[in-house]
Amino acid sequence: MAEQNxxxxxxxxxxxxxxxxxxxxxxxxxxxxxxxxxxxxxHNHVLGLKDINIDMPGGGIQVVMGxxxxxxxxxxRHINRLIDPTAGEVIVGDEDVVKMNEAQLREFRRxxxxxxxxxxxxxxHRTVLENAVYxxxxxxxxxxxxxxxxxxxxxxxxxxxxxxxxPNQLSGGMQQRVGLARALTNDAPILLMDEAFSALxxxxxxxxxxxxxxxxxxxxxxxxxxxxDLDEALRLGDRIAILRDGEVVQQGTKQEIVLRPADEYIxxxxxxxxxxxxxxxxxxxxxxxxxxKGMPIKTGTVLExxxxxxxxxxxxxxHVTDASGTVIGKLAxxxxxxxxxxxxxxxxxxx
Amino acid sequence: xDWFTKFPAMDTDRLTALKKAIxxxxxxxxxxxxxxxxxxxxxxxxFMYRVEQLLTQSPWPLVILAFALIAWLASRSWxxxxxxxxxxxxxxxxxxxxxxxKTIAMTVVATIMAIIxxxxxxxxxxxxxxxxxxxxxxLDVMQTMPSFVYLIPVxxxxxxxxxxxxxxxxxxxxxxxxxxxxxxxxxVDKDVLEAADAFGSSNWQRLKNVQMPLALPTIMAxxxxxxxxxxxxxxxxxxxxxxxxxxxxxxxxANQYFTLGVFNGLAIVGIAIIFDRTSQAYGKRLQxxxxxxxx
Numbered sequence: 001m002a003e004q005n006x007x008x009x010x011x012x013x014x015x016x017x018x019x020x021x022x023x024x025x026x027x028x029x030x031x032x033x034x035x036x037x038x039x040x041x042x043h044n045h046v047l048g049l050k051d052i053n054i055d056m057p058g059g060g061i062q063v064v065m066g067x068x069x070x071x072x073x074x075x076x077r078h079i080n081r082l083i084d085p086t087a088g089e090v091i092v093g094d095e096d097v098v099k100m101n102e103a104q105l106r107e108f109r110r111x112x113x114x115x116x117x118x119x120x121x122x123x124x125h126r127t128v129l130e131n132a133v134y135x136x137x138x139x140x141x142x143x144x145x146x147x148x149x150x151x152x153x154x155x156x157x158x159x160x161x162x163x164x165x166x167p168n169q170l171s172g173g174m175q176q177r178v179g180l181a182r183a184l185t186n187d188a189p190i191l192l193m194d195e196a197f198s199a200l201x202x203x204x205x206x207x208x209x210x211x212x213x214x215x216x217x218x219x220x221x222x223x224x225x226x227x228x229d230l231d232e233a234l235r236l237g238d239r240i241a242i243l244r245d246g247e248v249v250q251q252g253t254k255q256e257i258v259l260r261p262a263d264e265y266i267x268x269x270x271x272x273x274x275x276x277x278x279x280x281x282x283x284x285x286x287x288x289x290x291x292x293k294g295m296p297i298k299t300g301t302v303l304e305x306x307x308x309x310x311x312x313x314x315x316x317x318x319h320v321t322d323a324s325g326t327v328i329g330k331l332a333x334x335x336x337x338x339x340x341x342x343x344x345x346x347x348x349x350x351x
Numbered sequence: 352x353d354w355f356t357k358f359p360a361m362d363t364d365r366l367t368a369l370k371k372a373i374x375x376x377x378x379x380x381x382x383x384x385x386x387x388x389x390x391x392x393x394x395x396x397x398f399m400y401r402v403e404q405l406l407t408q409s410p411w412p413l414v415i416l417a418f419a420l421i422a423w424l425a426s427r428s429w430x431x432x433x434x435x436x437x438x439x440x441x442x443x444x445x446x447x448x449x450x451x452x453k454t455i456a457m458t459v460v461a462t463i464m465a466i467i468x469x470x471x472x473x474x475x476x477x478x479x480x481x482x483x484x485x486x487x488x489x490l491d492v493m494q495t496m497p498s499f500v501y502l503i504p505v506x507x508x509x510x511x512x513x514x515x516x517x518x519x520x521x522x523x524x525x526x527x528x529x530x531x532x533x534x535x536x537x538x539v540d541k542d543v544l545e546a547a548d549a550f551g552s553s554n555w556q557r558l559k560n561v562q563m564p565l566a567l568p569t570i571m572a573x574x575x576x577x578x579x580x581x582x583x584x585x586x587x588x589x590x591x592x593x594x595x596x597x598x599x600x601x602x603x604x605a606n607q608y609f610t611l612g613v614f615n616g617l618a619i620v621g622i623a624i625i626f627d628r629t630s631q632a633y634g635k636r637l638q639x640x641x642x643x644x645x646x
Contacts, residue, residue, distance in 0.1 A: 080549055110551030121546035125564045134560075135550045186550065 007058025007222045008093040008112065008189045010079060015052040015088030017074055017246075020045030023086045031087075036245055048074045049246045052088070056239070058189075061216060061223040063237030065230060071246040072226045073118075076194050079224060080113045081105055092190065110139050114183035118195035120175045122167040128154060128178050129163040135186030146185075153181040157211060173204035177211070184215070193225045197232065209235055230269045234258070234278050242266055255283050276304030276340040284339045285320045285329030292319035292327045299328060307336050381508045388508055396514045399460045403513075406452040414452070415439050422625070426632030434628065438621040447596065447618045454585050454595035455622060457513075461520040461581045466574060469525045473532020473570075474558065483533065490526045498523050498587050506591050516593030524580040531573030535566025571634030578626045582619060 018026055018039070026034070026045055036047040049071045056062040066072040077083040078090055081097050090097040092112060100108060114135060122131050132150035133143075154163060157177040167175050176196060183191055193212075197205045209232065216223065227233050233240050234254045241251035250262035258278050261267040281301050294317040297306050301320075310318055310333050320329040360366075406414060415436055422435040442451050476483045502519050509515040539562050547561045563570075589597025596615045603612030 082545060082548060106551045106553060108551075109549060113549070115546065115549040117542060117546055119542050121540070121542040123543060123546075123561065123564075134547075137560075138550050138552050138556055192549075 007060070007220060009058040010054075010056040010062075010190065010222060010224065011089075011091040012052050012054045012056075012075075012078070013089040013091065015049055015075075015078060015090065016086045017048035017071075017078070017083065018045050018086045019048050027087050047246055049078075049085075052246075052248055054241050054248065054251060056222060056224060058222045059220045060238040061225055061236050063225045063227060063233040063240045064243060065227055065233040065237075065240055066243035067228055069245075070243040072228075072243050073194055074246075075243065076192050076224055076226050079190070079192055080109050080115065110135070110186075112188050113190045113192055114186035114188040115192040115194065116176070116179045116183045116196040118198055120167070120172075120179045120199075122175060122178055122182070124167055127164050127166055128159060128170070128181075131167065131178055132181045132185045134182055135188075149187065150181070150185045153184045154178075156184070156215070157181045173200050173208065176200060176208060180208075180211070184219070189221055191221045191223045193223065195226050195228065198227065198229070205232070212236065230273060234273060242269075254278055255280060259283060274304075276307065277302050279303050279339060281306050281320050281331055281336070282329070284335050285331050286335070288319065288327055288330050292330065294318040294331075296321045296325075296327075297331060299323070303336050303340050306331065307333065307340065310336070377504065377507065385508055389514075392509070392514050392518075395460075395464070395517065399456070399513050399517055402460055403453055403456040406456050407449055411443060411448060418625075422629045425629050425636075427636065428632055431628050431632055435625050438625055442618050442621060445614055445618075447599075447615060450594070450596045450599060450615070451618055451622060454582075454597070454619070457517060457520065457585055457588075457593060457595055458578060458581045458622075458626070461517055461524055461584075462574070462578050464517070464521050465525040465528050465577045465581070468521075469528035469573070469577070470532050470570065473529045473573075474536060474562075476529065476533040477536025477562075477566075486529070490529060493522060494526045498584060499590070502587070502591050511592035513593060516588040516591055519591065520581050520584045520588050520593075523584040524577045527576035527580060528570070528573040531576065532566065532570050535569030535573075536562050538569065539565045568634055568638050571630065571637060575627060575630045575634065578630060579623060582623045582626070585619070 016027060016030060017023075018030065020026075020043070023045060026039060026043055030039060030047060030050065036050070039045050039047050052075060054062070054064075064072045064075055074083055078085050079092065079097065081090070081100070085098055088098070092108075095108070097105070097108065123134065126134075129147065129150055132154055133146040136146040136149060151163065154160070157180050159174065159177050159181065162170065162174065167178060170178065176199070179196070183193075197208045200208060212223075213236065225233075225236055227236075234257075237254055239252065240254055240257050242249050242257070244265055250257060250266055252260075255278065257266065258270050258273055258275060261270045279302065280299070281297055281303065282299055284303065294315040295309065295313055297309065297318050297320050299320055299322045306318065310316075310331075316333045318331045318333075319327050320331055322328050361369075409417075418439060419432050419436050423432045426432070439451075442448060472486070476486050498519070501522060502515075505515045505519050505522075509518065543561055543565070544557065547557050552560065585593065585595055586597035586600050589595065589601050596619050599611055599615040600619075602608065603615070
C-alpha cells in the first residue's frame with residue numbers, strides 16, 4: 001500500500017510508432033526529419049507517434065488530449081504494450097516495458113496496470129461480479145478473496161444490487177462503472193483510461209468524472225486518462241499533454257495550457273474554455289506590498305469562486321493565503337475579472 | 352484440325368497405367384497399414400458397440416425416458432420434450448425401434464468424434480491465417496466430393512461394417528463444426544480480446560474465458576449442422592454395411608418397396624427434427640445473457 005501512495009511514475013522517452021509492413025526501415029528517415037505526409041505518400045507507412053517524451057509523476061492524473069487520429073489511443077496502448085513501439089522507451093517505475101519478454105509483460109499487466117476502455121469491453125457472458133473479478137481470477141487468487149475485493153469496488157462505484165446482472169441489462173453509464181470496478185478490483189498502481197467516458201452522455205460523463213476524482217483522493221493511483229474533450233481534460237488532469245498528428249504540441253499543468261497556449265491549434269481549443277473555473281488566484285495575484293487588505297482567499301481557489309466571494313462581500317481587494325494561513329500575495333477584483341474574460345492566444349501569451 | 356473438335360486427352364494406355372499405378376499404390380498402402388488402422392480404431396469400435404448395445408438392449412420405456420430427460424435438460428421446453436416422446440413412440444409403434452436406435456447410436460458417436468476432432472482444429476484455424484488457408488480447400492473438397500466416393504478408400508482400408516461406416520459419416524459431417532468454430536473464434540469482439548490481454552491473460556486463459564464462451568453460440572450452430580450431416584450420411588453408409596434405418600431404405604430402393612422406403616425415411620426425418628430442435632434450444636439457452644437488453 002505504501003508503494004501505491006507514492007505511486008509509480010511513467011516516463012515515455014523518444015517514442016516512435018510507424019504503422020506498416022516494414023516500420024524499421026523508415027525509423028531513421030523519420031528521425032532525420034521525414035514528414036508524416038511524405039512517409040504516407042511515398043512509402044505507404046503511417047507515422048502514428050513521433051518522438052513522444054512525457055514524464056508522468058506517480059500518484060497523479062495525467063491527461064493526454066487530442067482529436068481523433070492524433071495518436072492518443074495508440075500512445076496509451078504503449079504503456080501496457082498492447083501496441084509495440086517502433087523505437088523508444090516506456091519506463092514504468094524502474095522497468096522498461098519495451099524490453100520485457102512475454103512472461104514479464106504478462107506479469108506486468110496483471111499486477112501493475114489496469115485498463116478502462118471507451119467501449120467498455122466487458123465480457124457479455126459474465127455477470128457484473130464475474131466481470132469485476134476478472135483481473136484477480138487471471139492472477140489466480142482464491143475465489144473468496146476475488147469476490148471480496150470485487151464486491152467492495154462494485155459497491156464503491158455505486159452498483160450495489162447489480163452484482164448478478166449481465167452487462168446487457170445495464171445502461172452505458174452503469175456498464176462503464178463495471179469497467180471501472182473491474183479495473184479497480186485489479187488493485188494495480190497504474191490505471192489506464194482510454195476515452196473511458198467519451199461514449200457516455202454529458203450528465204453521466206460529469207457524474208463519472210466526479211466518481212473518478214473522488215476515488216482518486218483515496219487511491220492515489222497513477223492515472224493516464226485519454227480524452228478528446230478539453231473540458232474533461234481540465235477537470236481531471238493534474239497534468240495535460242496535447243497531441244496532434246502523433247506529436248506532443250504542449251504539455252504542462254492545466255493553468256499553463258490555458259494561460260500560455262503554445263500555438264494556434266491549442267488557442268483555438270482554449271478559447272472555448274470557462275477560464276474562471278480553471279485559472280487559480282495564484283496565477284493572477286501580485287506580490288504583496290504593505291499590509292494585506294480585504295478578505296483572505298486560499299491558494300488554489302479558482303477565479304470564479306474568488307470573484308463571487310469578493311463581490312458578495314463587496315470588497316475590491318483581497319489577499320491570498322497558503323495552507324498554513326501565511327499571506328502570499330494580493331488580489332484586485334479588476335485583475336480577477338480581466339483574467340476571466342480575456343481570451344488568450346498564443347501570441348499575446350508569449351508577449 | 353482434329354485437336355480442335357475433339358479434346359486432346361491423354362492417350363488411353365497411359366491413363367490406364369496411371370490409374371493402375373495409383374490403385375496399386377493405395378492397395379499396397381492398405382495391405383501394409385490396414386491392420387495398424389484397425390488396431391488404432393479399436394477403442395472407437397468398442398465405444399460404438401457399447402453405445403449401440405446400450406440403446407438397443409435397454410428396455411424401451413427407459414430409453415424414451417432418458418431421451419425425454421436429455422431433451423428437457425437441454426431445452427427446458429415441454430413442447431420439445433413432448434415432441435421427442437411422441438416421435439419415439441410412433442417410431443416404435445411402426446416397428447422401427449431397433450433400426451432407429453442403431454442409427455441414433457451411429458449419429459451420436461459420429462457427432463461426438465466430430466466435436467472432439469473438429470473443435471480443436473477449428474480453434475487452430477481461428478488463430479492462424481496460415482492454417483486457415485491450408486484447411487479451407489481441404490474442407491471444400493470434403494464437402495463437395497460426392498459422398499459415395501470416399502466410401503471406396505474407407506472400405507479398401509477397413510473393410511465393411513460399423514467402423515468404416517462411422518469414419519465415412521464423420522468425414523462427411525466434420526466440416527461444419529470446423530468451419531463454424533473457426534468463424535466463431537474470428538468473430539469474437541476485438542475490444543473484449545484487447546481487454547483480456549490488458550489484464551494479462553495467457554493464451555489459454557484468453558481461449559477459455561473469452562474466445563470459447565463468446566464463440567459458443569456459433570459453435571453450437573456447427574454442432575447442429577454436423578448432426579444433420581451425419582444423419583444424412585447414414586443412408587449412404589448403409590451401402591457399406593452400416594445397420595440402421597439406412598438399410599431398409601436401400602432395400603426399398605432396390606425392390607421398389609414404396610411404403611418401406613417412406614416409413615424409414617420418415618423415421619430419419621423424425622430423429623433429425625428431435626436432434627435439431629433440442630440442440631438449437633440448447634444453443635439458444637447458452638445465449639441467455641444476450642436476451643435481456645437494457646431499454
